[in-house]
Amino acid sequence: MSPKNDVLFVGIDLGTSRSSISAGNGQRQWIESYVGWPKDFIAAQVVGKPVVFGSDVLEYRLSVDACRPLQNGIIKEGINRNEEAVKEIIRHLIELAGPSAGQKIHAVVGVPSDSLKINKLAIRKAVAEFVDSLVVVTEPFAVAYSLGLLNNALVIDIGAGTTDLCIMHGTLPGEDDQRTLLQAGDYVDDQLFSYLQDRYPRSTFNKNMVRLWKEQYSFVGNPPGQIMVEMPVDGKPMLHDITADMKRACESILPAFVEATTQMIARFDPEFQAKIRKNIVLAGGGSLIAGIREYFQTALKEYGPSTVTCVNDPLFAGSDGALKLAQEMPAPYWEKL
């Protein structure tokens, strides 16, 4: 193996809902952040594996102890199973990246902006077992780096557990330059679930169904059309109109975003505020909500002209940025980490 290929650089985005990896060998993979272990001997035979991930967990959910370990993007609850589940996710992602035998792994891992120091340490601990050198960065910073937005830009990464805002001003963003909100994809799911329970009390549905509807139909502003979904009523499948509830649930997170955005920009050097307003980027799964870019741009109009764009590939923007960082980080820094 040539010295150049001694090391495989990887960027990992650990998310509440989905985790992705981008590797220097060209591999890009993602999984849903679920881990499941067969409940007993019979379940092990049904599942056929000692541990399952992502959509397999949902498929075998009656046979496995399922775990979604990253609440709000950080290792949740503190029970050993969750920590073990994070390790399994990391191990699985690195396997998916397909390192060659004997190849060292240098990883950059993205975590939410407001992660407590102790949670960053917990993530470090979970990852350290599988890599030779490791750097932890905040997710929106990784996104900004992947887009080359190093100066006068604001990245809003709308994930499942958290929405992370990060102002870039030519240097590593500090605590004041970053903010995490808990209004994100899961919050929309909860809102939609409760609205639908109120509106259709006799219909049966679960949070997973609600999440899938959101991923398929989410929008803000003018409805793109009538949204009809199937839910059983007394066991009989029936179509339900969820257009108004979807709009209400998706728009419920926006005031907090706009408030946080304007507050963060207002705290910045006044000379550069206009520049930042013209360089706002939406990332994460939430950037796929139809109409969200236009809503933002309109809401910010009263503060001055603003330009809001969405990243092209929200699923991999974080891990791609982390990989870019890993590849460009000078070697002496890696050696000591």
Added chain:
Amino acid sequence: MISRFSRNRERRMKREIFRGLYEDNLSLLGRTTARAYVRKRLPRAAKLALFAGTLALGILFTGSSLSPVLFPVQQIQARFVSTTPPSAAPVQPSAPSSAAQPAGLDPALFKGGRGLPLSSAFGLGVKTILLDPGHGGEDTGCIGRGGTREKEIALDIARRLKRRLEGRTSAEVLMTRDTDVTLPLGERVAIAHAKHADLFVSIHLNFVPNKPINIIETFYFGPGTDAASLELARRENSGQGPGMSELREIIERMETQMRREESPKLAAAIQNSLYRNSHREDTGILDYGTKRGPFVVLNQAEVPAVLAEVSCLSNREEEERLGTPGHREDLAAYLETGILDYLRNGETMHESKK
């Protein structure tokens, strides 16, 4: 030419970013770098000012500058000054309900029928619980020797407590802050008013310099009964409220308010749960009971309000435990149990349901 200039500028920016990242990650690992965390130490002048301030508070709250004992010596030694190693002898935990009762206040005067809280007698329900993670933003609170910051732990415990309470009560559970922001005490109180909070629980961590002990104590508003409480109140108030000279007047206005009955009950329920459950896992933990303290945030929240010092960040072992999510979840569970005990009108369960 222009593009070369711009390339150079980007290269410089990236160099700066890489160095920042490297130092940030080293400091996360607790290794020393140029920008690594340096524990803030109070300069000598600040220490003198602190001492003078505490002295002044002692005079204010003991009633007279001529009072022969401004600070009960045992209390000072117990909390702040002792440099002797902790006694190996087991410490008998105090009984919070009795120890907590401040001198000069007869609880019977404030009791409704059959010992129920007045709120129950009037059929008042708890619809909104407001959790207040202490400090935040620029105000880090106390910092452990390992770099753990009070503001972060308090926020994490509050988030966990919120999740737990939401699953166990029909009350709406809100937080004064759910991110790392600076929030003046006045704003916390304003949130309590604006949200029509029925209960206010402020979450903090204690810090006992020079003594490797782990203590739990819970405060409700009232004139402090010991110098240590006054010092703690000074620290938690951290200059954001009215001047200390106004506190006595404020306290006197409080005499007939409902929380004189309710807040001690809530404090006792929380303290009981925190201590008894924590003691199962750390037998060395000390029960400092419930106390009155002149905390601005408790004074101005016009509902039952307590400030719980749920743990002690100056204790090395405890700081390490606080670093594990499991321990923080446990503390949230103990707080939850205390609050639920109070809401059940004192049918104390104590055993937390983790």
